[in-house]
Amino acid sequence: MPLTYDILIDRNAPKDLIFSYSSNNVLQIGDYVAVFLKGHLAKGYVIKENKKASVQDSKMVLDRIFDVPLVLPHLLDLAYWISEYYICNLSQALATVVPPEIRGIDVKYDGTLKVKVPKARRKKKESYPGYIPLSDYQLPLLGEYRNLLVKLPIEKRLSVYLKLIEEEMDNGRGVVVLFPEVDTLLAVEDKFRKKYQENVALLYSGQSPAVKNEEWWRIRYGKVKLVLGTRSAIFAPLENLGLIIIDGEESDSYKDESRPLYDARTVAYRIQELIGCRVIFGSSTPSLDTYKKVTENRMSIITEEGTRDLSNIKLVNMKGRRGFLSKELIHYCKVSLARKKQILILVNRKGYFTLEVCKNCGYIARCPNCNIALVYHKDEGLECHYCGYSIDKIDHCPECGGKMELFGYGVERIEEILQKIFPKARIA
Numbered sequence: 001m002p003l004t005y006d007i008l009i010d011r012n013a014p015k016d017l018i019f020s021y022s023s024n025n026v027l028q029i030g031d032y033v034a035v036f037l038k039g040h041l042a043k044g045y046v047i048k049e050n051k052k053a054s055v056q057d058s059k060m061v062l063d064r065i066f067d068v069p070l071v072l073p074h075l076l077d078l079a080y081w082i083s084e085y086y087i088c089n090l091s092q093a094l095a096t097v098v099p100p101e102i103r104g105i106d107v108k109y110d111g112t113l114k115v116k117v118p119k120a121r122r123k124k125k126e127s128y129p130g131y132i133p134l135s136d137y138q139l140p141l142l143g144e145y146r147n148l149l150v151k152l153p154i155e156k157r158l159s160v161y162l163k164l165i166e167e168e169m170d171n172g173r174g175v176v177v178l179f180p181e182v183d184t185l186l187a188v189e190d191k192f193r194k195k196y197q198e199n200v201a202l203l204y205s206g207q208s209p210a211v212k213n214e215e216w217w218r219i220r221y222g223k224v225k226l227v228l229g230t231r232s233a234i235f236a237p238l239e240n241l242g243l244i245i246i247d248g249e250e251s252d253s254y255k256d257e258s259r260p261l262y263d264a265r266t267v268a269y270r271i272q273e274l275i276g277c278r279v280i281f282g283s284s285t286p287s288l289d290t291y292k293k294v295t296e297n298r299m300s301i302i303t304e305e306g307t308r309d310l311s312n313i314k315l316v317n318m319k320g321r322r323g324f325l326s327k328e329l330i331h332y333c334k335v336s337l338a339r340k341k342q343i344l345i346l347v348n349r350k351g352y353f354t355l356e357v358c359k360n361c362g363y364i365a366r367c368p369n370c371n372i373a374l375v376y377h378k379d380e381g382l383e384c385h386y387c388g389y390s391i392d393k394i395d396h397c398p399e400c401g402g403k404m405e406l407f408g409y410g411v412e413r414i415e416e417i418l419q420k421i422f423p424k425a426r427i428a
Contacts, residue, residue, distance in 0.1 A: 068221070078235075145300045181251075325414075355407055
């Protein structure tokens, strides 16, 4: 007896197109099927069995396009989460999870379904110099962990990765390793292939459609257990995934700039919640978010000295304090100068004051071209750093006539303050 399923049409539309179709064959959730929609051939995902829909009122599924489900159960759950968390359609989420090279294959129907899969013509491999050497590192005894930060130089991080990957693969589990840039990925590829040979697959944006199709299906059919890639490889269809490694975790490259605007690091945590895999971050300069997790003992850490807390980084809460420089910072500057050490202070604001404001009505002096706050320089007056527009300091508010005042700390003002505090120090 035919069964009825809800099919999500794979099409870029303002809202998800979900229709009920019947099939004489038993379909699996995640199957990619061909159907007729308004007389035209369409492709879609089987998202659930619909026992309430009438078989007589439903059109028939033409056939499965592939012999296995295109979307693994945990990736379908992930797509539902992406659609809610990043506010997009489920079809948009699945279009992110499944590469267009896989979904966009040529399908025709003339009584039987015909699928044309592109054949991979591999180019001669480009030679990438081994500028990242592999340095042996004695892995400390980690014990049980869910999340781990490897705070080491990259040559030592790679050594740690290889040892942790070996543990997972010996237990029959798969591993995904992400790198922020394609150049870094290709520079370290040989180090992984030397150890794991054909048990490695690559996924990154520079691949031809045919090569990506071939690599993706090698992963989906379980022919490889180790996937190397850039941001989108987080969605690799690995069954029994045991470990996700994100190298250079502080990089903004892990944020996608197209909708849905997902962050591969956040997605990795969600996958961990869904299937219980481990997540490892690697960086010489970890992000503050990751550092905070370490300080709160929510993440283990490997450093040069073994498993311990991060080095001398102190966060000072300036709430309720006046001025830009804390007493703690001034103290450490004095200690460093007494020891004949150099000091680097980073200030991400140009000018002397960062804005001019009317204290009466809140009016802010802005650039008429760019609509950003004008920055006050001692010599040039108020200036826009986008287009170069400049005017003299405004004494009275053009809105209410109130007195205009200057606020904020720019690098010029900080330099002047430091010269008063440390008159004998050479400041550049």
